[in-house]
Each structure stands twice: as C-alpha cells, then as structure tokens.
Amino acid sequence: MAPPANRRSGYSRRAQYSTFFSYAAGVLGALLGLMLLIASIVNPGLFSGLRGIAADAAEPASAATAGGRAVSKGFFESIAGFFETGSRQAKLKRELAEAKVRLAEADAVAAENRRLKHLLGLAERDPRPVAVTRLTSSTSASARRFATLGAGRDRGVAKGMPVRSTMGLVGRVLEVNGSTARVLLVTDTESLVPVRRAKDGVPAFAQGLGDGTIQIRLINLGVNPLKPGDVFVTSGSGGLYRPGTPLAVVWKVTHDGAIARVLSNPSDSDYVIVEPVWAPEPPSVPVPPPEEPAAK
Amino acid sequence: MKGKVLSFFHGEGAPRKRINRAPSTMLARGLPWVSVMLASLLPGWALIASAPVMPPFGFLVYVGWRQLRPGLLPVWAGLPLGLFDDLYSGQPFGAAIMLWSAATIVLDVIEARLPWRNFFTEWLVAMGLIVAYIILGVALANLSGAATPFRVIVPQIVFSILSYPLVGRFVAAADRFRLIPFKEIR
Numbered sequence: 297m298a299p300p301a302n303r304r305s306g307y308s309r310r311a312q313y314s315t316f317f318s319y320a321a322g323v324l325g326a327l328l329g330l331m332l333l334i335a336s337i338v339n340p341g342l343f344s345g346l347r348g349i350a351a352d353a354a355e356p357a358s359a360a361t362a363g364g365r366a367v368s369k370g371f372f373e374s375i376a377g378f379f380e381t382g383s384r385q386a387k388l389k390r391e392l393a394e395a396k397v398r399l400a401e402a403d404a405v406a407a408e409n410r411r412l413k414h415l416l417g418l419a420e421r422d423p424r425p426v427a428v429t430r431l432t433s434s435t436s437a438s439a440r441r442f443a444t445l446g447a448g449r450d451r452g453v454a455k456g457m458p459v460r461s462t463m464g465l466v467g468r469v470l471e472v473n474g475s476t477a478r479v480l481l482v483t484d485t486e487s488l489v490p491v492r493r494a495k496d497g498v499p500a501f502a503q504g505l506g507d508g509t510i511q512i513r514l515i516n517l518g519v520n521p522l523k524p525g526d527v528f529v530t531s532g533s534g535g536l537y538r539p540g541t542p543l544a545v546v547w548k549v550t551h552d553g554a555i556a557r558v559l560s561n562p563s564d565s566d567y568v569i570v571e572p573v574w575a576p577e578p579p580s581v582p583v584p585p586p587e588e589p590a591a592k
Numbered sequence: 593m594k595g596k597v598l599s600f601f602h603g604e605g606a607p608r609k610r611i612n613r614a615p616s617t618m619l620a621r622g623l624p625w626v627s628v629m630l631a632s633l634l635p636g637w638a639l640i641a642s643a644p645v646m647p648p649f650g651f652l653v654y655v656g657w658r659q660l661r662p663g664l665l666p667v668w669a670g671l672p673l674g675l676f677d678d679l680y681s682g683q684p685f686g687a688a689i690m691l692w693s694a695a696t697i698v699l700d701v702i703e704a705r706l707p708w709r710n711f712f713t714e715w716l717v718a719m720g721l722i723v724a725y726i727i728l729g730v731a732l733a734n735l736s737g738a739a740t741p742f743r744v745i746v747p748q749i750v751f752s753i754l755s756y757p758l759v760g761r762f763v764a765a766a767d768r769f770r771l772i773p774f775k776e777i778r
Binding site for chain 2: 318319321322323324325326328329330331332333334335336337342346350351354357358361362365413431433434435436437438439440441442443444464466481483484485486505506507508558561562563565
C-alpha cells in the first residue's frame, strides 16, 4: 500500500504535537529497551519472575500445542512407515532376534553386578523421578536453547534438576515457576556437562554448540582416542547429573576432541523425566586419632 | 456474523449486505496487536528445536503491519509488543524492546525517503531489517553469556527472508478480516 499522500501535519498544532510526541515515545522506547537489556546482561536472573508469570499464563495453550505436536508427528511417521513396511519389518525381525540374545546377556551381567555389589555392601537404588511431563515450548527463534517444562513448583521441580528422556539427557532446570519450569537444553552454548566415554571411561566435557550438536572436549590432552560412533554418558563428577545417563554419540573427530550428535533430540521426545539432583557421596574424611593426653 | 465471515472467504461473488454495517472498532484496532503477539508465541509452540530454525515470526508480522499500514500501530508500539516478545523469545530481556523500536524508526525514515514502492523494494527493506535483527539478536545473546557462532543462524536468516512474503500475505488477509463490516448500525 502506498504511504499516505500527505505525511505533513500542516499548521495544526495538535497534529504536530501528536506526531512529535509519538516519535519521542518511540525513541524513548528504544532507550528503555537498551537500559533493560543492560540490566538483564549484568544480572541475567533479574526478569526471571516476570518471565515465569508469563510462562505460567501461557501454560494451558502450550500444553495443548504440545499434544498436537505429538499427534501430528505420529501421523506423518505412520504415513512414512506405510511405504517402507516390507523391508523395514524384515530388518527389524533380524535386529529383534539379535537384541533378545543381547538382552539375555545384559540380564546375566546385571545379575552378576548385583551380586558383586551385594558382596561389597553397596546399596544401589534408582531414584524415583520427580515428575514425568512434556516440554511444552522452546525458544526456537532465538540463538539460546531454552525449553519450557509443563511442571513446576506444584510438582516438586527444583532448580538444578536434570531432565532426561528415555533416550538420554535433555537438559537441566534453570528457573522454576508455579506450574512451569525453564530448562537449559544440553545444546545451548552455556551448558557444560561432565561426561565419559561409555566403554572405557575417557573423561571429557560436553559443551553445546548452539546448532544441535555438542563439542566433546577431552580432559587428558595428547593422542585423541575418539572414533565416530563412540557413545558418551554423564560421569556424575561434580554432582548434578546422575552418572550413566547417555548424552551424545561422536559424529566427527576434531584435533582436540570431537563433534557429537545428541542422542535424545528434544523434538522427538514426547515425555521427559525430571530426576532429583544427584549428589555424590562426600569423600570420607579421615577421622583424626584421638589425641592422647600428654603423659607427663 | 457467520454469513459475513463465509462471504469474506468466498470472495466478491457472495452476496453481502453493505449498507447499514460497520466494522467492529475493537477488532479493527485490536487485531494488529493480537496478531503480532500470537506470532511471537508461534515459534515456541511449533517445535522443541535444538537449533535456531524458526523465523522470528513476531518481528516479521510487526514489520508486515508497519509496511502494509504505516501509522496503524503507533511509533511506540515496539515497546509493549517487544516486551511481550521478550517474555517468550529466550533472548536477554529488553532485546526485542530495543530492536523493534529501532526498526520502527528506521522503517519510518526509509519510507519518508523512498518516493515510490513495489513488492521488491518492500521485500528488500524488510530483508535488511530481518537480517540486521537476527544478527544483532545473536550478538546480544552472546553478550549475555552464550557463545553461539554466527554460522548457526544462516538457515534461520534464509527461512525468514523467504517466508516474509507469506507473512505479508497473512497480514493482508488479517487486514481485510479486520475491516469486515458486520456490526449493524441502528
């Protein structure tokens, strides 16, 4: 549409003033934005309360769209599945037969593990999940990787709790609101997870790259032992993430580590599990021997 | 009301009572604001993304309204609408307030300079605004603690530029819907 033919406000004082004031308000808005921006960069948690109220307000709509998202994904997957049924089924049958054997082996290993742990007197129990819920929305237009969880203080979610799907680690809780929580996904560039290689425990850090992949940084420098296909799990060092949660699989080896793909793509995981914060047992402090009274 | 909406979708051929009808003031005034706010929410709901892939639809719709109907949204509209976008976008708070207000002023300055316009000049101007908005958005996010490399946002920029004409279509449809005269004047 063409602009209004006459943008001049003419001799009308009222029109002149209203134009002037609206532009002044526009400039003031930009300046106010700059000030808020500086405040939020200096203190990132400053506006979390406001954001929390907004997230809680949008929660019913977000939950509804999350359900719709799952349904539409299932719909397209079943159409895709229809066309590749034959070859896929033969392959799956073969894989299932192999997996059954592996499962039996794994059962045997688990039984042996239990027996050995019993011998050592270690008590191991899986923590009960705090909540099982959906990721209702995410910041998919921003460079930051945050997601909103459909459970908050009302269901016992607390700051720092790890969030995982059945496939692997998704992120950790950053801010908790009434009925929602803000999750920092593992692919965010600010997320740093201590990991180890699943098969032999090579320690490393996993940092998000912001594009859905993860940078694996080895702690031991020297010859890079990584190969494409290596699976990394959380190591639990430093607490927070329970050890043994799968995180990523190596995709490309670089000179000082590797680029890895996340195992649990948050867009594929329908439901996520919020786990309690894992705290390693504090190392036993050697008890000083009781001082003997000076014999004199 | 139902018949009027249907005739809107069926085009000019459908019979429509024109006399004695006026558009609803609330709809005519409120729809631009509501549509920008819904567009701000849309990328978050569309998918749980592990990379920035969705165009910033709130900004696109805002620029769309400003280009289609300059002066319908006031110059200071970037403040409330940007504030709403900041609540859901994941950017550091204040980023959208500042960038949307600045974009409004830049757009007005360009419009005052350009003597004529067509589809491509509008798209070019919007393109410049969108590219600057996304790049500055990443720069501000990086200032507040992230370390996202700029190559990550290249697909997002491409999607945003290509989807802008569609957003313009949507805004035009919303503009026609906004002005349907369905309220009876007695």
